[in-house]
Amino acid sequence: MAAPTISPAQALRWAAQHQYCAYFVPAADSACAGGPFVHMLAVADEGASAIASLANLDDWFSQNLANAPRCGLLTYDVKNAFEPLLHSQHPDGLEWPDLHFFRPSKWLRWLADGTVELHGLTPADLGEIAAQPSDVLPLGVVPQLHPRLSKADYLGAVEAVREDILNGEVYELNLCQEFYAEGVTLSPVDTFLRLQQASPTPFAGFYKWHDRHLLCASPERFIRRDADSLLSQPIKGTIRRGITPPEDEAQRQQLLNDEKERAENLMIVDLVRNDLARISKPGSVQVPELFGLYPFRHVWQMISTVKSQLQPSTTLSEILRATFPMGSMTGAPKVRAMQLIEQYEKARRGLYSGSIGYVWPNGDFDFNVVIRSLQYRTDTGYLSFQVGSAITYDSQPEREYQECLLKARALLEVLGTTIIDLA
Numbered sequence: 538m539a540a541p542t543i544s545p546a547q548a549l550r551w552a553a554q555h556q557y558c559a560y561f562v563p564a565a566d567s568a569c570a571g572g573p574f575v576h577m578l579a580v581a582d583e584g585a586s587a588i589a590s591l592a593n594l595d596d597w598f599s600q601n602l603a604n605a606p607r608c609g610l611l612t613y614d615v616k617n618a619f620e621p622l623l624h625s626q627h628p629d630g631l632e633w634p635d636l637h638f639f640r641p642s643k644w645l646r647w648l649a650d651g652t653v654e655l656h657g658l659t660p661a662d663l664g665e666i667a668a669q670p671s672d673v674l675p676l677g678v679v680p681q682l683h684p685r686l687s688k689a690d691y692l693g694a695v696e697a698v699r700e701d702i703l704n705g706e707v708y709e710l711n712l713c714q715e716f717y718a719e720g721v722t723l724s725p726v727d728t729f730l731r732l733q734q735a736s737p738t739p740f741a742g743f744y745k746w747h748d749r750h751l752l753c754a755s756p757e758r759f760i761r762r763d764a765d766s767l768l769s770q771p772i773k774g775t776i777r778r779g780i781t782p783p784e785d786e787a788q789r790q791q792l793l794n795d796e797k798e799r800a801e802n803l804m805i806v807d808l809v810r811n812d813l814a815r816i817s818k819p820g821s822v823q824v825p826e827l828f829g830l831y832p833f834r835h836v837w838q839m840i841s842t843v844k845s846q847l848q849p850s851t852t853l854s855e856i857l858r859a860t861f862p863m864g865s866m867t868g869a870p871k872v873r874a875m876q877l878i879e880q881y882e883k884a885r886r887g888l889y890s891g892s893i894g895y896v897w898p899n900g901d902f903d904f905n906v907v908i909r910s911l912q913y914r915t916d917t918g919y920l921s922f923q924v925g926s927a928i929t930y931d932s933q934p935e936r937e938y939q940e941c942l943l944k945a946r947a948l949l950e951v952l953g954t955t956i957i958d959l960a
Contacts, residue, residue, distance in 0.1 A: 543653045543666060548578055548645060548728055549743060550669040551662070553726050554613045555580040555668035557587065558745035559608035561895060564737030570826055571761055573739030574903060575700040577895065579608045579641035586831045587639040591618050593850045597638070598896065605656060609638030610744055610751070611861060611904070612703035613886040619858050620872055627884040630717060630919040631912050633749055638896075674732045676723055679920070679954040685715040685884045688938060688958075694881040695934040701877060702930045704737055709804050710877055713925030715884035715942060716956055725750040725913055728951060732911065736834050736947035740905035742893050748916040751888055754947065756833055757840075757906040758906075759892045760856070760865045764901065766857075767813055767849045771805045771865040772906075773927055774839025777943055778832065789830055792837050799828055801927045802839050805922040808864035808871060809843045815859040817845035853896065854856045863906050866890035868927070887911060889923040911948055922948050 545562065552558045558580050563573030581587070588597040598607065614625045614635045643657035655663075683719040686694070691714055698710050729743045729752040736754040758770040776792040779785030794796060810822050818906070826842040847856075868874030894904030912921045924944040926937045942956075949955060 542651050543645065543663075544671045545550070545576075545578070545647065546673070546726075547666050547671050547713040550726050551666045551727070552578050552580045553743075553745055555582050555745070556747060557581040557585065558743065558897070559639075559641075559893065560743040561893075562733065562741050563739045564741070566737075567739035569739050569831065569840070570770065570829075571758070573894075574742070576647040576907070577606065577644065579606065579644035579895075581639045581642045582908060583675065585639055585642055587637065588864065589634045591615060591636055591638050593856060594636070594638075594854045597899045598853060600660065603640060604898055605641055605644060606897050607638050607640050608895045609636070610746070610888060610891065610893045611636055611857070612888045612891040613862055613866070614859070615891070616737070616862050616875060619861070620875070622872060623875055623879070624884050625879065627879070627883055627885040629887055630719070630917070630921060631749060631887050631914060633746065633888045637746055642892075662834070662877055669946060673734070674727045676727060676731065676953065679721060679723060679952040680718050681955055681957045682716040682718050682920070683957050688880075689939055692934040695928055695932060695937050697881060698877065698928040699930055699932060702928075707874045707877060708869045708929070710874045710928045711866050711888065711890075711925050712878070712928050712937070713890065713923050715921055715923045716945065717919065717921040719920075721913070722918060723913065725752060725915070728752055728911065728913070732947070735951050736909060738909070739918070740832065742905065744893050745861060748914050750913045750915070751893065751907065751910060752913070753893065753910040755905045755908050755910065757865065757908060758895070759858055759904040759906045761903040762847065762901050763858070765849075767845045767847050769809050769813065769843045769860070769863075770840055771802070771809055771843070771863065772838050772840050773802040773805050773920040774828075774867055775926075775940055776837050778835055778837060788835050789832075792839060793828065793830055797929060797931045797939055798839055800931075801929055802828060802841055804869050805864045805927075806841045808869045809860075812860045812864065813843060813845040816851050816856055818848055821846035827948055829860055836943060838918070853900070861892070862890060863892070866906060866908070866925075884923070886923065909944060910945065911951070
């Protein structure tokens, strides 16, 4: 059933009252190879068909073939099921399930012509949606956020990673840090709508699981399947936007010609190529775009595109086992990088550097990389975000720290707060 235009803000307020809610929304002017997320909202409540077990994932998908997408999340900790050498023991204030997918009882899809496809919604649902506020409401006062690592500890960790690289442990490592506050009261929906306004991106999303909320403004695609074609688009390389057009172009050129950033990007492209080759037809892995530069509200990003043709009968869990976590958030070689990440970071990543996405009934899917995101628990008031950068031997610790702050800018602006300086 199709309907006239429905306000996404009103629909999201209605949807966020359900136990499970998944909202995928691309920026209106998204320009990326393969296109952005579809604009879709899905809900379900207790008793809906859902799964939180990797072991039974393929069986669950094969038994839930209704004409609806299955929506879900993968935390970074899914890696522990793939590699016996990996574990996660750091503090975790959010406690997401490692994995969660659900089959929606009701879902909407906004189409390019402005109409909305409605699936399972009743006239009463539409009335409830129309009764929701459409304006973005003011946020309350958000306290300063604490760094899980002091600046001095972060700079020391970068130097330690450089030493590991010199010793041949890894070629590159993605080092992340958490900023958090406790006892915070805020509206997840209004905060997400403000984040959309501040930082529109092609792979944005809102995900609710009981009292946990992800507010995601991701510019990065993890992996997409279209029939037998796979597409992955790792990001490595960041620089701030210029204030004037000439300065902006100068910033773009600086990123394009930055040998360190190009080396980071190329190392991850090679890692993604190797991951895809494990499940793809021999000789089918290609790199149609290398070092592509894309503008976002606050930053230029260097994005490459890797494609391949999937081997017949490959299941979703097999694809995930070969490719997850995404190389842009780990480093190379992947397993050793993840071991060192656990050594140097002081917070469990959880859903950060994991993924949210959707799987269509025919098996096609699209998943993002959870970065540039806020996470919040309404029951405890725990508010968190994480940011990181890729460390190579050529990394300058202070520059890497400033890159983390650059990536945090939009999140802090949305919250109207700052980070406590623990030098």
